[in-house]
Amino acid sequence: MIDIHLLEQFHAFAEYGTLSEAAEKLHTSQPALTRSMKKLEGELGVDLFIRSKNQLRLNETGLHAARYAEDVLKADSDFESKVKAYDRSLHTISIGFCAPVPQTVLTPLLNTIFEGMTISADMTDDSDFVNRLKTHEYHLAVLHDDPEDEDIYVKKCGHEDLFISLMPGDPLAFYPEVHLSDLDGKTILLLTRIGFWINFHNNKTPNANYLLQIDMDSFMELSQNSNYPSFSSSYYMSRGIVNKGKITIPIVDPECHTDYYLACLASERERYKMLFERVNDKTIM
Amino acid sequence: MIDIHLLEQFHAFAEYGTLSEAAEKLHTSQPALTRSMKKLEGELGVDLFIRSKNQLRLNETGLHAARYAEDVLKADSDFESKVKAYDRSLHTISIGFCAPVPQTVLTPLLNTIFEGMTISADMTDDSDFVNRLKTHEYHLAVLHDDPEDEDIYVKKCGHEDLFISLMPGDPLAFYPEVHLSDLDGKTILLLTRIGFWINFHNNKTPNANYLLQIDMDSFMELSQNSNYPSFSSSYYMSRGIVNKGKITIPIVDPECHTDYYLACLASERERYKMLFERVNDKTIM
DNA sequence: TAACATTACGTTAGCCGTAACGATA
DNA sequence: TATCGTTACGGCTAACGTAATGTTA
Numbered sequence: 100m101i102d103i104h105l106l107e108q109f110h111a112f113a114e115y116g117t118l119s120e121a122a123e124k125l126h127t128s129q130p131a132l133t134r135s136m137k138k139l140e141g142e143l144g145v146d147l148f149i150r151s152k153n154q155l156r157l158n159e160t161g162l163h164a165a166r167y168a169e170d171v172l173k174a175d176s177d178f179e180s181k182v183k184a185y186d187r188s189l190h191t192i193s194i195g196f197c198a199p200v201p202q203t204v205l206t207p208l209l210n211t212i213f214e215g216m217t218i219s220a221d222m223t224d225d226s227d228f229v230n231r232l233k234t235h236e237y238h239l240a241v242l243h244d245d246p247e248d249e250d251i252y253v254k255k256c257g258h259e260d261l262f263i264s265l266m267p268g269d270p271l272a273f274y275p276e277v278h279l280s281d282l283d284g285k286t287i288l289l290l291t292r293i294g295f296w297i298n299f300h301n302n303k304t305p306n307a308n309y310l311l312q313i314d315m316d317s318f319m320e321l322s323q324n325s326n327y328p329s330f331s332s333s334y335y336m337s338r339g340i341v342n343k344g345k346i347t348i349p350i351v352d353p354e355c356h357t358d359y360y361l362a363c364l365a366s367e368r369e370r371y372k373m374l375f376e377r378v379n380d381k382t383i384m
Numbered sequence: 385m386i387d388i389h390l391l392e393q394f395h396a397f398a399e400y401g402t403l404s405e406a407a408e409k410l411h412t413s414q415p416a417l418t419r420s421m422k423k424l425e426g427e428l429g430v431d432l433f434i435r436s437k438n439q440l441r442l443n444e445t446g447l448h449a450a451r452y453a454e455d456v457l458k459a460d461s462d463f464e465s466k467v468k469a470y471d472r473s474l475h476t477i478s479i480g481f482c483a484p485v486p487q488t489v490l491t492p493l494l495n496t497i498f499e500g501m502t503i504s505a506d507m508t509d510d511s512d513f514v515n516r517l518k519t520h521e522y523h524l525a526v527l528h529d530d531p532e533d534e535d536i537y538v539k540k541c542g543h544e545d546l547f548i549s550l551m552p553g554d555p556l557a558f559y560p561e562v563h564l565s566d567l568d569g570k571t572i573l574l575l576t577r578i579g580f581w582i583n584f585h586n587n588k589t590p591n592a593n594y595l596l597q598i599d600m601d602s603f604m605e606l607s608q609n610s611n612y613p614s615f616s617s618s619y620y621m622s623r624g625i626v627n628k629g630k631i632t633i634p635i636v637d638p639e640c641h642t643d644y645y646l647a648c649l650a651s652e653r654e655r656y657k658m659l660f661e662r663v664n665d666k667t668i669m
Numbered sequence: 670t671a672a673c674a675t676t677a678c679g680t681t682a683g684c685c686g687t688a689a690c691g692a693t694a
Numbered sequence: 695t696a697t698c699g700t701t702a703c704g705g706c707t708a709a710c711g712t713a714a715t716g717t718t719a
Contacts, residue, residue, distance in 0.1 A: 100457070101464055103388045119698065128686055133700060135684095143464065145471040152692045153698045160471045167463045172385070174459035178452045179386055179428065186430040186445045404673060413711055418675060420709095437717045438673045 103175050105139045106168040108132055109147075113165035118155060191217040194239040197225035198294040200259050200334045201241040201359050204383045212373050224295045232364055239371060243295050243357045252368040253360050254375050257383025260333040261296075261355035263287075264345040266326050272346040279303035279352045286310060288329035290318050299354055333384065359383050388460050390424045391453040393417055394432075398450035403440060476502040479524040482510035483579040485544050485619045486526040486644050489668045497658050509580045517649055524656060528580050528642045537653045538645050539660050542668025545618040546581075546640035548572075549630040551611050557631040564588035564637045571595060573614035575603050584639055618669065644668050 111121040118132045125132075136155070140147050147161035157165060192213055196202040202220055209218045221237070228240040229248055245253055263282065265272045271281055279299060286308040310327060312318040322329040322342050331340075331347055341347060361378055363371050396406040403417045410417075421440070425432050432446035442450060477498055481487040487505055494503045506522070513525040514533055530538055548567065550557045556566055564584060571593040595612060597603040607614040607627050616625075616632055626632060646663055648656050 100388050100392055100460055103385050103460070106463070107385055117698070129699070130687085130701080131685060137700095143467055143471075145467055147467075150699080153700090154693080155699065159474060160467060163470045164463075164467045167466050171456075171459045171463045174456045175385055175388070178391070178449075178456045181452050182428055182430055182432075182445065182449045185448045186428075189444060402673070403675095414674070415676080415712085416710060422675095435674085438675090439718080440674065 101139070101142060101171075103171065105135050105142075106171050108135045109139055110165060110168045110172060112136065112155075113157060113161070113168070116156075187217075190215075191219050192238045193219045193221070193236065194241070195225065195228050195231055195237040196220060196222045196241050196294060197228065197243045198222075198241070198259065198296060198357075198359070199290070199292065200332060201256070201383050203334075204257070205241065205361075205378075208377060208382075209374070212377065222292050222294050224297060226295075228362070232362065238363060238367065239374070240362045242360045242362055245360050246362060250365050251362050252365045252375075253362045254378060255380040256359050256361040256378045257380060258333075258356070258358045259383065261350050262331040262333070262336060262347045263328055263350055264322065264331050264342040264347045265328050267344070267346055269328070269346070272348065274348065276349050276351045279350060279355065282328070283307050286327055288312060288318060288321050288325070288327045290315065299352075302354075303352065337384070386424070386427060386456075388456065390420050390427075391456050393420045394424055395450060395453045395457060397421065397440075398442060398446070398453070401441075472502075475500075476504050477523050478504045478506070478521065479526070480510065480513050480516055480522040481505060481507045481526050481579060482513070482528045483507075483526070483544070483581060483642075483644070484575070484577065485617060486541070486668050488619075489542070490526065490646075490663075493662060493667075494659070497662065507577050507579050509582060511580075513647070517647065523648060523652065524659070525647045527645045527647055530645050531647060535650050536647050537650045537660075538647045539663060540665040541644050541646040541663045542665060543618075543641070543643045544668065546635050547616040547618070547621060547632045548613055548635055549607065549616050549627040549632045550613050552629070552631055554613070554631070557633070559633065561634045561636045564635060564640065567613070568592055571612055573597060573603060573606055573610070573612045575600065580642075584637075587639075588637065622669070 108121065108125060108127075111125050112118060112132065115121045115124060118129050118136070122129045122132050136148065143164075145160055145164075146158060147164055149156050149158045192209065194205075194209070196205075199222065202222060206218065206220065225240065225242045228237065228242050229246045229251060231237045232240055232251060241256070242253075245255075263271075263277060271277050280303055283304040284306045287304075287310070289309040289311055291311050291313050310321070312321065318329070321327065322345075329342065331342065335341070336347065358380075361375065368375070393406065393410060393412075396410050397403060397417065400406045400409060403414050403421070407414045407417050421433065428449075430445055430449075431443060432449055434441050434443045477494065479490075479494070481490075484507065487507060491503065491505065510525065510527045513522065513527050514531045514536060516522045517525055517536060526541070527538075530540075548556075548562060556562050565588055568589040569591045572589075572595065574594040574596055576596045576598050595606070597606065603614070606612065607630075614627065616627065620626070621632065643665075646660065653660070
C-alpha cells in the first residue's frame with residue numbers, strides 16, 4: 100500500500116513544478132521531498148521523474164501518476180468527510196418548522212428529550228415538508244395542515260390565531276375584528292422568517308407594503324415605537340406580550356387561524372415516541 | 385489526511401471481528417492495533433467502536449466507515465496497478481503474429497531495434513488483428529493478407545509455402561504435388577500454436593485426425609521418428625531443415641501459399657519507422 | 670482457563686531539519 | 695550569484711513488540 104502522505108507530496112510537486120516550492124507550500128523541507136519522491140519511485144518500482152543535475156520534472160508515467168494520485172487523495176478526503184457527516188447525522192435531529200411559534204415552543208422540549216443531540220431547525224413554507232421527511236432531510240416536521248399520507252405519522256400539537264396591532268386612531272381600530280383585505284394598501288411591520296405565514300401576502304394583501312425585519316428585537320422595538328401596524332398572535336396575547344398603547348384586534352380570515360401538526364416518518368415513529376407522548380393539541384397555543 | 389495504513393488495519397478489524405485475529409492476519413501485534421484504532425478515532429474526531437471491557441465492536445458509524453474505507457483502499461491499490469501498468473505499456477511492444485514463422489524471423493529484429501523494451505508476442509488467427517491494433521491491444525501485427533484500411537499502415541514482409549512430409553512408401557509420395565483434400569482422413573502431426581494456419585482443418589480436411597503437439601521439440605522428434613505425415617514449410621526447406629528419410633512435397637491449394645504483411649496504426653507509423661525500414665518482401669521466406 | 674482488549678515500558682527504525690555540495694542559468 | 699536538487703549527518707519522535715493487567719465466557 101502506497102502511503103497517502105507520499106501521494107500528497109507527489110501531487111504538490113506535480114502542481115508547483117519544483118521541489119522547493121512544493122516544500123514551502125507543504126511547510127516541510129526540500130530534502131524531505133527529495134527523499135519522499137525517491138521512496139515513492141522505489142515502492143512503485145517505476146521511474147516517475149526525469150532528473151537533470153539541478154532540475155526535476157515528471158516523465159510520461161509521472162504525469163499520468165499525478166492524475167491517478169488525485170483520485171486517491173480525493174477518495175481519502177471523501178472518507179474523512181463521509182464518516183464525519185454520518186456521525187453528525189446520528190447526533191443531530193433535523194426538524195422543519197412551518198412557523199416561528201412552534202419552534203419557540205418545541206425547541207426547549209426537544210433539547211430536554213434529546214439531550215446531547217444537536218437540534219438542527221429549519222423554518223420555511225411547509226408545502227414540501229412531506230418530501231423532506233421522505234428524503235430524510237428532516238427527521239421531524241411541524242406542518243400547518245395534516246398531510247394525510249400513510250408513510251407519515253402525525254399528531255396535532257396546537258394552534259395559533261393571528262391578530263393585528265393598530266394605533267388607537269386607526270379607522271380599523273374601532274372594529275371588533277378585521278379582514279386581511281382591510282389591510283391591503285397599508286404599510287405593515289413584518290418579520291422575514293415566518294414560515295408558511297408568508298403566503299397570505301400574495302393572496303389577500305397584494306398591495307400592502309411590508310417593512311421586513313430580519314431581527315426579532317428590531318421588530319419588537321419598531322412595533323412599540325412606531326405608528327405602523329404589526330402582526331401579533333394568540334401565543335403572545337395569552338402570555339401578556341402586547342404592544343402597549345396599541346389596539347390588538349383578531350383577524351377573521353380562515354388562513355389566519357391554523358392548527359399545527361407534528362410529523363415524522365411512520366417507520367421512525369418509535370424513535371420519537373418520547374416526543375410524541377409529551378405533545379398534545381394544547382402544546383402550542 | 386487519514387493514513388492509509390490505519391484504514392488497512394481498520395478494514396482488517398471490520399473483516400475479522402477481533403483485534404487479535406486482525407493482528408495475526410496483518411502480521412502485527414494486538415497492542416499495535418489497539419493504538420491504531422484509537423488514533424483513527426482521534427484523527428476523525430468520531431467514535432467508531434463500542435468498547436466493552438474485553439470486547440471491541442463497530443458502532444453504526446464504524447460499520448459505515450468500514451465500507452468507505454474499502455473505497456479508499458481500492459483507490460490506493462488501483463493507483464499502484466495503474467501506474468505500473470502505464471509504465472509497463474511504455475516499455476513493452478505488443479505484437480500479434482498470425483503464424484509461427486514471422487515470429488521466428490522478426491523476434492530477433494525487434495529485440496535489436498527496440499533494445500531494452502519487452503516484446504510481448506501473441507500468436508493466433510489474425511481475423512481480429514485490425515481491431516486489436518485500433519484498441520491498442522497490439523502495437524504491431526503480422527497478418528496474412530492486406531487489411532486495406534486507411535487507419536492501418538502496412539508493408540509486405542515476405543511469404544511462406546506449405547509442404548507435407550510423407551513416408552517414402554505413402555501412395556501420395558509418388559506425386560510431384562498434393563492437394564489438401566488428398567490428406568483428408570489421414571492422421572497428421574501438427575503443432576498447436578500455428579496461428580491462422582489452423583483454419584484449413586475445418587475446410588479441406590474435416591476428417592483428418594491431427595496429433596496436436598504443444599512442444600516444438602516433441603513435434604520435431606515425432607516427425608523424424610514416426611510414420612505420420614507432418615507439415616513443413618518453405619522457411620524450413622530453404623534452410624535445409626528437412627525430415628530425413630521422408631519425402632517432402634508441395635501442397636498446391638492457394639491457402640497453403642501466403643504473403644505476410646507487417647502492420648501498425650497509421651498514426652504510429654513514425655514510432656516504428658526503424659522496423660519498417662529494415663523489413664522488405666523477402667524478410668520472411 | 671483461555672481469549673480478548675488495554676496499559677506500561679523500553680527499544681529502535683525511520684523521518685526530519687540543518688548543513689554542505691554540485692550543477693545550472 | 696541565486697536557485698535548484700541531492701547527499702551527509704545527528705537528533706528525535708513515533709511506532710513497535712514484549713510483558714503485565716484486567717475482564718469475560
